[in-house]
Amino acid sequence: MSLVGFIGLGQMGAHMARNLIKHGHKLIVYDVNAKVLEQFKADGATIAKFPADVAAASKDIVTMLPSSPHVKLVYTGDGGLLETLQPNSLCMDSSTIDQMVSVEMALALRQKQASYVDAPVSGGVVGAQNATLTFMVGGGDEQPVFDRAHTFLSKMGKNIVNCGKVGNGQAAKICNNMMLGISMIGVSETMNLGIRMGLDAKLLASILNTSSGRCWSSDTYNPVPGVIEGIPPSKEYQGGFGSALMAKDLSLAQNAATATHAPTPLGSMAHQIYRLLAQDPNFSQKDFGVVYQFLKEEAKKR
Amino acid sequence: MSLVGFIGLGQMGAHMARNLIKHGHKLIVYDVNAKVLEQFKADGATIAKFPADVAAASKDIVTMLPSSPHVKLVYTGDGGLLETLQPNSLCMDSSTIDQMVSVEMALALRQKQASYVDAPVSGGVVGAQNATLTFMVGGGDEQPVFDRAHTFLSKMGKNIVNCGKVGNGQAAKICNNMMLGISMIGVSETMNLGIRMGLDAKLLASILNTSSGRCWSSDTYNPVPGVIEGIPPSKEYQGGFGSALMAKDLSLAQNAATATHAPTPLGSMAHQIYRLLAQDPNFSQKDFGVVYQFLKEEAKKR
Amino acid sequence: MSLVGFIGLGQMGAHMARNLIKHGHKLIVYDVNAKVLEQFKADGATIAKFPADVAAASKDIVTMLPSSPHVKLVYTGDGGLLETLQPNSLCMDSSTIDQMVSVEMALALRQKQASYVDAPVSGGVVGAQNATLTFMVGGGDEQPVFDRAHTFLSKMGKNIVNCGKVGNGQAAKICNNMMLGISMIGVSETMNLGIRMGLDAKLLASILNTSSGRCWSSDTYNPVPGVIEGIPPSKEYQGGFGSALMAKDLSLAQNAATATHAPTPLGSMAHQIYRLLAQDPNFSQKDFGVVYQFLKEEAKKR
Amino acid sequence: MSLVGFIGLGQMGAHMARNLIKHGHKLIVYDVNAKVLEQFKADGATIAKFPADVAAASKDIVTMLPSSPHVKLVYTGDGGLLETLQPNSLCMDSSTIDQMVSVEMALALRQKQASYVDAPVSGGVVGAQNATLTFMVGGGDEQPVFDRAHTFLSKMGKNIVNCGKVGNGQAAKICNNMMLGISMIGVSETMNLGIRMGLDAKLLASILNTSSGRCWSSDTYNPVPGVIEGIPPSKEYQGGFGSALMAKDLSLAQNAATATHAPTPLGSMAHQIYRLLAQDPNFSQKDFGVVYQFLKEEAKKR
Structure with missing residues (x-):
């Protein structure tokens, strides 16, 4: 199995990433919290210095961030994903953010021949831990994109809802x-x-x-x-x-x-x-x- | 079976009264609408000229009226129930009205050695027709009163909830x-x-x-x-x-x-x-x- | 000058009553607070045991009470004004209360051949003290009633507005x-x-x-x-x-x-x-x- | 007198620009409405094809636009002011827009060694016509900037309030x-x-x-x-x-x-x-x- 990128290992993200590991995925991870990175290193994950390192190493990337500005920074900031993003990559953003920012990110990725789904969740920390989250997926109007996202999201949740075009998840x-x-x-x-x-x-x-x-x-x-x-x-x-x-x-x-x-x-x-x-x-x-x-x-x- | 009084034969009340008739009760009814009284007369009900006539003829009385002033008038107005109410009567008021008015009516009835429950309903016209109403009963904290009310209400609804003291139904x-x-x-x-x-x-x-x-x-x-x-x-x-x-x-x-x-x-x-x-x-x-x-x-x- | 009745010697009322005294009126007063009654006794006022005593002794009565139930009690309760109210009396109620209660009081007084104005104030404790209150007078549509009320209110305030029929002051x-x-x-x-x-x-x-x-x-x-x-x-x-x-x-x-x-x-x-x-x-x-x-x-x- | 730039000749802007002309200023103007441009040409103003033409010809520029996106476009879009803005220019933006956009524009201008004030108005169309507008000026914390803006704004309004730093006008x-x-x-x-x-x-x-x-x-x-x-x-x-x-x-x-x-x-x-x-x-x-x-x-x- 190829390397999966994961950015944002907070209360929700850490559980979600671990559920991917449980299902056999190898991860390259990034977070601003050094301590949590150490824990994931101990679990076998590769540690990235910048989001760009994640995009250079992986074509399937999950992001789970607290708000719109964080998402903008991780995707389009200095050392951000867009600097190194490979064609045919898929970014799955599970952050709950402004719909407009999701649409903006999707457009930016398209220029790099990459795909984007907004996939915010419900179910809370308990759902993240038990892989019982519901994912509301925008950008799944292109079925292959939805199917590809489903492969990963279904390992972190039990209910993956195709909401249509980009932004509809938000x-x-x-x-x-x-x-x-x-x-x-x-x-x-x-x-x-x-x-x-x-x-x-x-x-x-x-x-x-x-x-x-x-x-x-x-x-x-x-x-x-x-x-x-x-x-x-x-x-x-x-x-x-x-x-x-x-x-x-x-x-x-x-x-x-x-x-x-x-x-x-x-x-x-x-x-x-x-x-x-x-x-x-x-x-x-x-x-x-x-x-x-x-x-x-x-x-x-x- | 003794005569049951019924006052208020509107959209809801007419269906409710008919369900009592279906269960074999004989009714004495009052309404301001002469036409609907004719219909009930045709169905075998006795027609009262005033609410007081109902209370003189029956000790089990249901009222179903549009608002607080109507209830006050029917109970305490000229020709109202209180003028002739017999000891040990029970009035079941299914009107949705101000809680304070329910409490006031209950006090007035108590002075006549009579009981009062407020028993507003949910379920709408369809529920009234099909006898599937929910009755929310206040004044059922005295179990014999609740049991006596239940005898009648259960013929007009399927869910009779004992909400405790008078006013709690409202x-x-x-x-x-x-x-x-x-x-x-x-x-x-x-x-x-x-x-x-x-x-x-x-x-x-x-x-x-x-x-x-x-x-x-x-x-x-x-x-x-x-x-x-x-x-x-x-x-x-x-x-x-x-x-x-x-x-x-x-x-x-x-x-x-x-x-x-x-x-x-x-x-x-x-x-x-x-x-x-x-x-x-x-x-x-x-x-x-x-x-x-x-x-x-x-x-x-x- | 004839005796003026004053009921309700609270934060506002005490100042208002004193302004009547300053203008030479002799007062008969009632309040539930014994201490404030003592003070008014020291100032030369007659002390009443019940509101009814006030109405028996005076035909010009000001009431300044905290809320609708207090007004009802003072006017229509046991020992209330209505028990002894003389024909051609005028009650000026400066309480801020429900408009409906004002109308109800006016009707009750009319049956006794007495007049009622609702005359709530603005201006606060300072206005009460300095006799700079604004009185908003309902019931002044009968000019003689307004003029008679004006005689007293103008000694407690500087702006007496005729708002028309009873209740309009409220x-x-x-x-x-x-x-x-x-x-x-x-x-x-x-x-x-x-x-x-x-x-x-x-x-x-x-x-x-x-x-x-x-x-x-x-x-x-x-x-x-x-x-x-x-x-x-x-x-x-x-x-x-x-x-x-x-x-x-x-x-x-x-x-x-x-x-x-x-x-x-x-x-x-x-x-x-x-x-x-x-x-x-x-x-x-x-x-x-x-x-x-x-x-x-x-x-x-x- | 040097040439003054004016962008946005709508209901408000047209009156404001005319007041500058009345005070002897020569204008170079831009708008999307060709008809209004013709009128200004008849009044002696120079017509610009793009905002950039205005900035190339003038160092004192007023903008009066309907909303945040319009402002962004005129300042930072293709053919926008920033493309040709000269050092020591002053842009006075009288649009009512998002405070953040004002701050953003000010920062962009600073990189060009130019100044920006946000100067939204109150007073409506009548105030614009009669030059009786109130200008609320943000960016006037630098006194020379405020004084320079005052020269122009005082010909279009009668009350020029210095609100402090950029964005405070908004x-x-x-x-x-x-x-x-x-x-x-x-x-x-x-x-x-x-x-x-x-x-x-x-x-x-x-x-x-x-x-x-x-x-x-x-x-x-x-x-x-x-x-x-x-x-x-x-x-x-x-x-x-x-x-x-x-x-x-x-x-x-x-x-x-x-x-x-x-x-x-x-x-x-x-x-x-x-x-x-x-x-x-x-x-x-x-x-x-x-x-x-x-x-x-x-x-x-x-």
């Missing part, structure tokens, strides 16, 4: 997370209101979950501590998906809404609320279900 | 519908944004429905025409649950939120949006999924 | 304060955004104040500490108009908006924001300009 | 217009609510204008037809500042808020509301005061 991810942010705040408001009106929390959840108010944020990830055991809201909002990350995804949704002139009154308000949380040290790093505590009186009195 | 209904209003607008914004970003509507719905953005408004009642066949959004928003009714339920939620000092930023915004629709003759009487059209550009250009 | 007050809540949050957002974009606070304020962004919350009561000296925002938000009171006024506006089906998206959001502040012990009792600190990052980090 | 403009959008919607909600509560429109306006609800959108540009004569709201919202332009400025504010992590709940909601208007052919091109009609019932029924 669109799907951003849309899902905007809906998620709205419904999580909605459930938090609803549970808080119902409890104040005299309802038992578990009873209210069970009514919602069997009625038209049903949603993932209520039946699978209810933000009220104790309603569902074992999830972050029942563990003091430790772990899970941080409020600051939700604020970031909602800002991508707002950028997209502005660019496409789509009215999003609730998405916009959800963004503002998570922005308030993201700047509050009591809430910023906690699971995004903590918006329930933000809305609930007693939490503020602590 | 709380459950209002909370569910606030969540429903939020998620319907959220799904409408999300679908519109995704489509503008280039995604296929059915593909986007399928991604949401298998991800954390999943909710009833997406997987069962998607507001984009053609995504799910056979529901009002695919039939030009005819039938279903009208925008003006959603505006009413959201206003009850806002009243409750103000009374309990519960912050509800999205619930509040959802109320404002449906209030805009409720005053627009193009949207007011259409199914509440029509908010998708309100947000979508082309609809406005027609 | 309408004017509620509308002004809804606009005030919106513009205060708007200025807070704007100043915070501009400062983060690199602008000097005073320069930004001066640009707004000479441009179309100009408003009272910017040019007279700027919420950024130090921009305007001597006002509560420059004194750690001590004194002034508390956030919890703003939340109350905004809830009255929302009740009115729901009753009249008026869409108020920003008024509704402003209400939600002050409701969040009202439940936070760091903000609740501080001047309503403190919303600037709520929105500003560093404040949360303290 | 910041000031964007902040003012965000506040303006918020207060215009706020006044519209307030006037509509008050009128529905029974108040006379002019009376309500006069109360706001002498109270803490006072603002430019109420006392100078009240959106209710007939309250103030001679302004667009009293002329069926013809002329004035279009809703679509307000939507654009509010989107710039949202971009800036996201970039600086500033929470702007009302600014965000105002953006959403003007976005709804901008996509509605009944409202898009009308004066932004038309939001009053959007909120008011009867308008929708037409």
